[in-house]
Amino acid sequence: MADKILSKNDNKLASLTLDRNIPTPKEIPQEHSYLRRVGRPLRHVKYIPTKSLIFYSVNKPPQFSYEKKIKTPIAKDRLVVQVTNVGLNPVDLTIMNSYTKHMNREIGIGREYSGVVSEVGSNISQQWRQGDEVYGIFFHPNLGDGAAQSSILVNPSQDVIIPKPANLTFQQASGTLFTLGAAFNVLDKLESKGQLNESSNILINGGTTSVGMFAIQLLKYHYRVPKKLVVTASEFGATLLKSHFPDLCDEMVFVNYVTNARHLAKPLEDMINNREVISYDAQTGQPISTPYDQGKFNLILDFVGGYQLINHSATLLAKNGAYVTTVGDYVHDYKKDIFNAWNNPSANARKMFGRLLWTFDYSHFYFDPNAKYASGNDWVNKCAELVENEVVKCVIDKVYDWKQFSDALAYLRAGHAHGKVILKVEKF
Template structure:
């Protein structure tokens, strides 16, 4: 069929052209497409409002700030904890003393807390839940953020945090437990690892009513089961306070009154070793009571007060191959002047560098950094301390609980260095 049609086509038609009278339409010009930048619509950024206690300089006042906000959604590996109570520590005063001028903006205060989880990152929802009662440490002294704020952003990979057992640990005690207990636990764990601590060790504690000292007493007698009496240097009514709180241990301690010997505790200590009698002075000259002492020199000296008095008589007080551990240094601690991470004096540096090459005992200035990545590689101190608190092996002794409105009174009392236990601040909601 197609062949028939093609065979009948007219050749003339193929050559025919048609002229149109109307001109062809003009070509429509089109601009080249270009991209132009336009304003984005405003977006509502969600956040958690935070009320923080901050300072700007050493001598400046403590004030409230609302500048630090926690953006939502939070990081998938983090938690938000609403802080209910926060514990104060000497390191808080030392950090504040380092801000000599108001050049660095506002800085927070507080290193430990107890509270309730309010937000959970996606990667942590199998471990933590909203509403969990928790307590822990937020130790970032160079980030200018503290725990004395209504909410804090926690990274459990770095920041020690535990569930709070409601029936055995109150939120007030939980807020003051982990930092000082962790300090004492890690000091003793290192001594044990080095073979310098066992059940027969003779231990002297300088500063028995300090929070670290109180935890050390409990750990030595209840956890390490030391058979010998602990010799405890304390001041004022410290012996009565320790005997009251640790009734089961009061007969396992020998007390030296720091004030009665005018700060020179080495004198009654040396007299005790030389005469074999324990002397408790009422006013430095008047003998109050005596008992026999047969334990000899000390294997371990734990110093939570500072000073050079005991060190200056170390040859007559400390056993060969013994250990002297201080958390303060060669100068008596002064919360009004001491600065965080300051240099030790030359003699202390020499003892640390040359150790038993020049002295018959080991010397260490212990700094506690609770960063999980640093310490937990050596021991699981966090969960072990939680277990000890939960089982009642150790107890946090709370000296005073203050509300936010009494902040000045709380910090003034802390600066006196007379607290016998923890100072706790009750944090108000936003």
């Protein structure tokens, strides 16, 4: 093709086809862009460090943990309480017994507390202030949170929290609200159903339990029940109640459940049928007879559990009477009992079908202290008023440093506590 073009002597075409010694163009240097990892701007996130008493399962002893932290600033509807004391309850043991396997997560201990407010969310700053002394209930059995921490994050819309009055010590405050709330709600429900009134004849099984002590005070100081209360207690327990409430010595009739452990109903039936109470002098052992003319009971409050009294309901309870238990048909065993509302089959069956088979009203009481349920009868404010006016008081049995938690839990588990067991929480 090139020869044909050249043969025509076309100089222009020839110039286009001739090879020329032109150097190859040099490569134009280019700058390549690369993605580079750079440092993230610092975010000023602060935390409140906490020391917590926790456990992993009932088969592994509790221990202290430093893993939980409270992020600040806190939510607008929350507040932080620096805990000073924690009240232990049997429910703490039943929750521990429920975790039989290592769940690889920390489970907290303690359901009620006292302390000082250290942080306040902006939405509740008109109601609460830093430095406020408070006490309340921190009940989260299914979430694993416990009050035995140096600081806790509280949601006032769910967690009951109230100002601590000056006449109440931190130790007393930490052991008051959970058991007082339970006793108040039991009696308030009975009063609303017309089963608690001035003519009520009442038997309290377990008068030296914390709930039993508050029930005695409420019945005599708040409801002003005129008849004598029949109380089952050990000899030591009866002496203890008399020492704490000397003005009620003549308002209570004591039946020793220790000497009648297997036949608790027998001395009660004899008391009703024979119209006398037989007690024994502590020094000489001689029997002492005291008249009793109150007849059968209109109301039995059982804070111990067991089937003995129910089995003799026909001879103990008056027609249309009421039987309320916080435990169930089995005597409490804090080494085995678990946190489960349906672990008492016979009690639950009686609760559902009892009215068809018996002439008394049976109730297996369960206390849910969530603040959102408290508006029904305003029990929180009513209990706070009773405490502030010194109508009722918390009876403390023992106080332990929280480093002695093993001794505190062992004492509670033995079932011999006559009043509240309190832990002192150190600052952290």
